[in-house]
Amino acid sequence: MTGSEREGGLVHLALLHDGPDDLVFGALAEVRRALADGDEVLLVVDRATVRAFREALGHDAARVGFPPPSAMLPPSDPGFLAAARDWVRPGRRTTVLGQYPAAMPAPACRVGEDGLNAVRRDLPLTVICCCRRDADPELVAVARSTHPHLAAITGRADNPDFRPPATSDPVPADLWGAVAARLGVDGTGDLAELRRRVGEIAARAGLEGDAVRAAVLAVHEAAVLGCRGDVGAGLTLEVRARPGQLFAEVVGPPRSGTASTGDLLSHLRPFCTCAAVHEDAGRRAVRVLATV
Amino acid sequence: MATLLRADPGLQEVRSRHTLLVADGVEQGRRGTASWIERELAHGAKVFYKGWLPGGQRPDQHWLAGPAGPRGARDALASGQMEFLDLPTVVERTGATAEGVTALFRDEVARAVADAWPTVAFTQESPGLPLADEAVLAAYTEWEGGFDVLADEGPVRTLCQLSVPDEDEAAVWETVAVHHRDLVDDVWSASAGYGRWRPRGDLDAHVARRFGAAVHGALRAARALATGPDLHLDLSAVDFMDVACADILMLAARSAPEGQHVVLHGGSRFLRRLFDAVGRPASVRESEDGP
Numbered sequence: 001m002t003g004s005e006r007e008g009g010l011v012h013l014a015l016l017h018d019g020p021d022d023l024v025f026g027a028l029a030e031v032r033r034a035l036a037d038g039d040e041v042l043l044v045v046d047r048a049t050v051r052a053f054r055e056a057l058g059h060d061a062a063r064v065g066f067p068p069p070s071a072m073l074p075p076s077d078p079g080f081l082a083a084a085r086d087w088v089r090p091g092r093r094t095t096v097l098g099q100y101p102a103a104m105p106a107p108a109c110r111v112g113e114d115g116l117n118a119v120r121r122d123l124p125l126t127v128i129c130c131c132r133r134d135a136d137p138e139l140v141a142v143a144r145s146t147h148p149h150l151a152a153i154t155g156r157a158d159n160p161d162f163r164p165p166a167t168s169d170p171v172p173a174d175l176w177g178a179v180a181a182r183l184g185v186d187g188t189g190d191l192a193e194l195r196r197r198v199g200e201i202a203a204r205a206g207l208e209g210d211a212v213r214a215a216v217l218a219v220h221e222a223a224v225l226g227c228r229g230d231v232g233a234g235l236t237l238e239v240r241a242r243p244g245q246l247f248a249e250v251v252g253p254p255r256s257g258t259a260s261t262g263d264l265l266s267h268l269r270p271f272c273t274c275a276a277v278h279e280d281a282g283r284r285a286v287r288v289l290a291t292v
Numbered sequence: 293m294a295t296l297l298r299a300d301p302g303l304q305e306v307r308s309r310h311t312l313l314v315a316d317g318v319e320q321g322r323r324g325t326a327s328w329i330e331r332e333l334a335h336g337a338k339v340f341y342k343g344w345l346p347g348g349q350r351p352d353q354h355w356l357a358g359p360a361g362p363r364g365a366r367d368a369l370a371s372g373q374m375e376f377l378d379l380p381t382v383v384e385r386t387g388a389t390a391e392g393v394t395a396l397f398r399d400e401v402a403r404a405v406a407d408a409w410p411t412v413a414f415t416q417e418s419p420g421l422p423l424a425d426e427a428v429l430a431a432y433t434e435w436e437g438g439f440d441v442l443a444d445e446g447p448v449r450t451l452c453q454l455s456v457p458d459e460d461e462a463a464v465w466e467t468v469a470v471h472h473r474d475l476v477d478d479v480w481s482a483s484a485g486y487g488r489w490r491p492r493g494d495l496d497a498h499v500a501r502r503f504g505a506a507v508h509g510a511l512r513a514a515r516a517l518a519t520g521p522d523l524h525l526d527l528s529a530v531d532f533m534d535v536a537c538a539d540i541l542m543l544a545a546r547s548a549p550e551g552q553h554v555v556l557h558g559g560s561r562f563l564r565r566l567f568d569a570v571g572r573p574a575s576v577r578e579s580e581d582g583p
Contacts, residue, residue, distance in 0.1 A: 188498035189316065192479050195494070195532060213562045220534055224497045267535045270569045 008093070011126040012117060013156065014147035015097075016133050016140065020049040023130050024056050027097055029155045030128060034095035035063055039126065042087070044072040044098045069099065075112030075129070076104045081120060088123050097128040106138035113146035117164065119247075119289055121276045122269070164278065176240040176247035176289075180204075185235040185250070188227050194237055195220055198248065205241035207290065215290035218272035219248040222286040225264060226252040245273075245291040254284045310439040310450040312471035314502060316478065321455050322360050324476070325415060328451050329374070330362035337449070338409035339374040340400050342382055342416035351376035373409075375400075379419060390434035397438065401448060411447040414439070418455035423466040436470050468502045469509030482506055487519050488557060492529030495537040504540040511548055521552040524579070527559025538563075539570045546573040553577050 013030065017023040023045070031053075034041050042065045043053055054061040073083045087094045100109070116127065128151050131143035144161040180201045185194055195216050202215040219237070226235040235252040265275040265286070274289040313328070315321030332339050345354060354376065357366040368374035386392030397414060404412045423429045439450040454467050468475065473484040480493035480503065489510040495503050514523040545554040556564075557579045567576065 188496065189478075191496050191498055192494055195496075210560075210562050210565075213560075216532070217534060217566070220496065220532075224534065224536065227497070267569070270565075 008124045010116065010121045010123050011149065011156075012113075012147050013126070013128045013149045013151045014143045014159065015128055015130045015151040016143060017130055018133055020046075020052045023049055023099075024052040026153055027128060027130070027151055028056055029153060030126070030151045031057070031064070031095070031097070032060070033155070034093070034126060035060055037093065039093045039095045040089050041065065042067055042094065042096045044069055044096065045130075046099065049099070069101075072096075072098050074098075074101050074104050074109070075116070076108035077112070080112045081115050084116060084120050084125065084127070085123065087125055093124045093126060095126040095128070097130065100129065100131040100135065100139060100143065102132070102135060104139060106136060106142050109139060110142045110146060113142065117146065117148070118278055119274050119276055119287055122265075122274060176245070177242045178240065179238050180241045181237075181239045183237050185223050185227065185237055188224065191220055191223060191227075194223055198239055198246070201239050201241050202246050202290065205246050206244050207246065211290070214271040215246050215248075215288075218268045218275065218288045218290055219246075219250070221268040221271075222248065222250045222265075222275070222288050225286055226250050226284070245289065248288045248290075250286045250288075251283055254279055254282065309474055310436075310443050310452070310471075312452045312454055312467065312475040312477075314454045314456065314468065314475060314477035316456050318455065318457075319360075320478070321418075321453055322355060325451065325453055326356075326360065326362040326365075329356075329365065329413070329415065332411070332413035332449065333362060333364060333368055333373060335411060336409070337373075337411040337413040338404040338407070339368065339413045339415070340377070340397075340404075341374060342377050342379055342414075344417055345378045351378075379417065382416075388431070390431045390438065393435040394438035397442060401442060401446070405446075411449065413449045413451070415451040415453065417453050418458045420458055421463060422460060423463045424460075429466055432466070433470055464502065465505040465508075468505035469512065472506040472509035472513065475506065477502055482510075484510075488524040488526040489514075490526040490529060492531075494532040495530060496532065496534045497536040500534075500536040500540055503537050504544065507541055507544045511544060511552065511554075515549070515552060521549070522555050523548075523552070524555045524557060526557045527563055528557070530559055530563065533563060533566060535566070535570060538566045542567060542570050542572060542576065545575045548575055555579050557581055 015023065015026050017026055031041060031043070041063070043050070044067050045053065046069060050066050053064070057064060073080045087096050113129070129143060129147060131140055133140065144159070145163045147159055148162045150157045150159045181197045183194065183197060185191070198219045199212055199216045202212045207215055219239070223235060223237060235250055238249045238251070240247045264277055268288070269275055272288050273291045276287050278285045278287065313321065313324045315324060329339055329341070341356060343354060343356075345351065351357070351369055352366060355361055356376070357369060365374065369376060382396065386396050400414070401412050421428065421432065423432060436452070442448045443450065452467075452471060454464065456464055459467070472482060472489065475482050477499055480491060480495050480499055482489065482491045484490065491503070491506070511523050515521040541554070548554070552575065554576045555578075556576065558581065
């Protein structure tokens with residue numbers, strides 16, 4: 001069981017298949033596990049695959065939703081991340097299985113998939129993205145590299161080809177617009193200036209009153225996390241804004257010493273729409289999304 | 293000791309105070325001190341400065357008389373408007389006892405009054421005094437209380453300087469706790485009046501430990517007041533508070549002795565949301581004038 005599963009966060013799987021029967025064969029273990037766990041299960045697939053699922057699931061098919069493919073935005077759509085939030089149900093996990101459209105552009109798909117990993121990690125979702133092996137090779141490559149896990153006949157497996165988006169990847173830029181402010185944070189003494197800049201940008205983005213206060217507090221706390229215990233924190237804050245939303249990324253060196261347990265961001269989550277930590281060997285990024 | 297003429301009560305409210313200036317670095321502390329002394333000299337005060345003279349320096353070689361010092365400090369030292377006493381001499385003369393310190397300052401006030409100076413200003417550098425010992429702490433608390441008495445008696449202003457890098461953690465904590473009623477610390481400050489303790493400005497992780505010390509001092513002082521033991525906390529001038537400071541405030545309230553409450557006055561609804569997020573104990577109450 002992975003950390004995100006234990007914490008109730010996003011589980012993001014790819015399923016590479018050769019057609020409807022192969023798709024169902026590969027997904028069945030994951031779908032049955034979801035039903036056994038009491039998840040809401042949505043299988044957003046074409047008619048041939050619906051038929052194959054009904055046959056394979058038998059009576060259990062009645063416990064599964066089959067929305068039409070038009071009900072689900074593909075990862076390449078700009079509204080994909082917002083739509084993902086709508087799948088969340090209070091008090092239970094949702095498992096969503098969808099198919100890559102054959103004509104989906106690979107670069108836009110990568111942005112959506114990386115964005116899901118980066119800023120929707122806290123949602124109690126299991127998302128299974130199905131891609132035909134004979135699809136555009138670039139699209140297959142995206143499916144292989146953007147999913148931490150693979151769905152297989154035997155169940156879930158770690159994906160050796162998964163490459164988490166580096167903090168320098170243009171994912172946030174593509175998702176949240178150009179940088180409105182960039183500043184260095186060398187210690188907690190720089191936090192007052194950070195708050196002033198974030199407050200100005202939030203107001204310009206159309207956030208008001210407590211929404212501005214919450215955005216400022218959440219970004220401040222993200223920076224405090226990076227400053228903790230460091231004399232020279234060496235952080236960089238980038239703030240991006242679009243009407244009604246502010247996205248901030250605090251990038252710094254990775255944590256040293258023993259990894260702490262529990263949710264590092266629990267104290268700032270009440271003050272933002274979404275918060276995530278992204279860590280690789282060389283850097284750590286804390287990302288915060290605030291919306292109206 | 294001559295009794296000083298009481299200033300106009302309104303003026304005294306502004307001019308007769310005992311303030312702690314907290315500085316994270318040497319330059320920051322010097323800037324704040326220089327501007328305070330410059331104002332006092334401009335108002336015609338007799339200024340008594342107590343500080344360190346490293347390496348056998350003379351007072352006119354101290355930073356006060358250099359470019360970083362207040363304008364006219366060298367002239368003020370020469371003319372007698374400002375007097376400098378090095379801290380080892382202070383210790384020698386007072387024996388570092390509360391009685392000795394209070395007597396020294398009373399004597400200086402008396403001399404200033406005899407020389408017809410309209411107001412008196414005291415400022416002293418960070419003493420480098422370890423406050424871990426209960427007896428030393430008690431003496432320190434008593435002589436700091438002596439400055440409040442002097443300020444009550446006449447137009448006397450005192451600026452205590454706290455240089456954080458020069459003091460140990462316990463000394464910083466206790467110095468801030470003792471001065472919780474009137475302190476200036478970078479992005480935040482605090483004052484007291486009308487039965488309420490009033491922090492103002494930005495309370496963030498950078499000053500969280502010092503804010504915690506001040507809360508501790510305010511709670512301790514409230515228990516000794518006739519209007520106590522509750523601490524009436526006026527939040528109306530707080531511009532920003534982060535999770536670290538909110539946590540410290542709630543923890544201090546939670547660990548207060550049974551029967552003591554923190555009563556919140558003013559401040560935004562957002563602050564209440566923050567308190568709820570970190571966990572608000574039953575010992576934190578809203579006043580009737582809350583948001």
